[in-house]
Amino acid sequence: xxxxxxxxxxxxxxxxxxxxxxxxxxxxxxxxxxxxxxxxxxxxxxxxxxxxxxxxxxxxxxxxxxxxxxxxxxxxxxxxxxxxxxxxxxxxxxxxxxxxxxxxxxxxxxxxxxxxxxxxxxxxxxxxxxxxxxxxxxxxxxxxxxxxxxxxxxxxxxxxxxxxxxxxxxxxxxxxxxxxxxxxxxxxxxxxxxxxxxxxxxxxxxxxxxxxxxxxxxxxxxxxxxxxxxxxxxxxxxxxxxxxxxxxxxxxxxxxxxxxxxxxxxxxxxxxxxxxxxxxxxxxxxxxxxxxxxxxxxxxxxxxxxxxxxxxxxxxxxxxxxxxxxxxxxxxxxxxxxxxxxxxxxxxxxxxxxxxxxxxxxxxxxxxxxxxxxxxxxxxxxxxxxxxxxxxxxxxxxxxxxxxxxxxxxxxxxxxxxx
Numbered sequence: 001x002x003x004x005x006x007x008x009x010x011x012x013x014x015x016x017x018x019x020x021x022x023x024x025x026x027x028x029x030x031x032x033x034x035x036x037x038x039x040x041x042x043x044x045x046x047x048x049x050x051x052x053x054x055x056x057x058x059x060x061x062x063x064x065x066x067x068x069x070x071x072x073x074x075x076x077x078x079x080x081x082x083x084x085x086x087x088x089x090x091x092x093x094x095x096x097x098x099x100x101x102x103x104x105x106x107x108x109x110x111x112x113x114x115x116x117x118x119x120x121x122x123x124x125x126x127x128x129x130x131x132x133x134x135x136x137x138x139x140x141x142x143x144x145x146x147x148x149x150x151x152x153x154x155x156x157x158x159x160x161x162x163x164x165x166x167x168x169x170x171x172x173x174x175x176x177x178x179x180x181x182x183x184x185x186x187x188x189x190x191x192x193x194x195x196x197x198x199x200x201x202x203x204x205x206x207x208x209x210x211x212x213x214x215x216x217x218x219x220x221x222x223x224x225x226x227x228x229x230x231x232x233x234x235x236x237x238x239x240x241x242x243x244x245x246x247x248x249x250x251x252x253x254x255x256x257x258x259x260x261x262x263x264x265x266x267x268x269x270x271x272x273x274x275x276x277x278x279x280x281x282x283x284x285x286x287x288x289x290x291x292x293x294x295x296x297x298x299x300x301x302x303x304x305x306x307x308x309x310x311x312x313x314x315x316x317x318x319x320x321x322x323x324x325x326x327x328x329x330x331x332x333x334x335x336x337x338x339x340x341x342x343x344x345x346x347x348x349x350x351x352x353x354x355x356x357x358x359x360x361x362x363x364x365x366x367x368x369x370x371x372x373x374x375x376x377x378x379x380x381x382x383x384x385x386x387x388x389x390x391x392x393x394x395x396x397x398x399x400x401x402x403x404x405x406x407x408x409x410x411x412x413x414x415x416x417x418x419x
Contacts, residue, residue: 011133011194012140015132015190016141016144017186018186018187019145019149021180021182021183022082022121022179024156024159024179025175025179025180026118028159028163028176035160036164036169037107050107050111053112053115054115055372057115057116057119058119058369059370061119065119065362066123066215067218067359069120069359070127070355070359074124075187075190075192077120078121078124078187079184079187081117081124082121082184084113084117085113086177086180086181088117089110089177089180092106092110093177096169096170126349126357126361127354128192129349130349131192131193131194132190132191132195134195138349138350139282139283139346140283142345142346143280143283143342144283146282147280147283149275150272153272215359218359218362218363222363227292227418232367232368233406236370237402238399239368240372243372243378244375244395251383252326252383257326271330271334273334274331274334275337275338276334278334278338278339279338279342282338288346291343292343294339294343296403298339299399300399302337302340303400303403305396307392307400309326310388310391310393310395311389311393312325313392348361379391
């Protein structure tokens with residue numbers, strides 16, 4: 001057992017290294033491309049299109065991604081996804097060499113290819129966790145991945161802005177290609193069959209089904225579970241309300257409270273710092289026994305946080321107090337976000353049959369994001385006509401209301417882990 005535990009830790013390290021190299025390069029490059037689009041075009045619409053490419057691609061791939069992950073060898077899928085990224089970036093670098101950053105359609109096509117790669121890579125990795133490390137290491141792995149993601153979210157804009165001042169875009173694309181190749185090499189060294197599962201026969205049987213039949217099976221599986229339906233619709237509504245953070249906080253800090261760029265950047269970074277602290281705490285703590293109930297409580301706390309921020313904004317305080325208040329809000333919101341996401345992911349990983357994990361994860365992740373763009377557009381209009389403090393108060397009450405009533409409406413017992 002000691003040898004298995006040590007091998008599991010080695011597997012965990014390989015996954016974290018590949019996560020770091022893959023996300024660092026893509027995060028920096030995505031930031032730089034967005035910055036260049038804004039700088040070169042001075043068009044919010046052009047920038048907006050670059051942000052819409054990802055969700056549209058994810059929606060189009062919905063019937064195929066999870067089914068293919070469940071049907072084919074997941075390690076090969078990840079390697080092919082990495083090859084697609086490398087090939088796309090190589091073609092883009094050739095285009096940049098001869099044409100420069102002139103035609104945005106080529107850049108949009110690159111973003112689309114990178115999103116295709118990311119969809120398959122993320123889904124395959126998520127569905128494979130239960131076979132890559134021992135069960136007692138799953139929470140630690142998920143927590144470290146969340147922590148690395150949060151750290152890179154802080155570093156990517158800083159590195160991107162710095163590198164763009166000293167290197168041309170072509171050189172940065174080459175660096176990203178090298179990082180993607182490094183990631184692919186590490187993935188090749190990971191044993192995706194480290195933990196043998198008893199339902200391997202079911203997975204082999206699924207290989208005789210068509211991709212669309214497998215997608216339908218995934219839908220049927222989700223439909224049969226009240227808890228999965230609850231988690232899906234609950235996530236959709238919460239993500240809709242969370243559009244207030246995407247739109248509202250920047251608007252309030254810049255337009256109403258007149259924060260400087262430096263202060264605004266600092267308060268935004270504190271959100272990711274809160275996620276890092278929370279992920280570190282989860283990685284060092286014992287496995288949460290009732291993850292869904294834990295996440296539900298954290299969402300209730302998030303609703304209270306929204307409410308109290310709205311109350312704070314009602315008072316005519318000095319700017320320093322608002323800076324402290326919003327910094328505290330971002331830190332606590334980042335902490336709670338990790339406490340919400342990681343336990344739910346662990347619960348899904350442990351309870352969903354391995355042969356269905358790709359389809360179910362893809363359905364849950366894509367479905368949960370469906371209302372996010374609508375939420376962002378809705379709150380964009382509201383902040384132009386309604387007091388920001390009132391919106392946050394109403395949003396907080398709405399989250400608490402949804403959190404309290406939804407389990408009753410769906411008649412689910414969040415204190416048990418069974419689907």
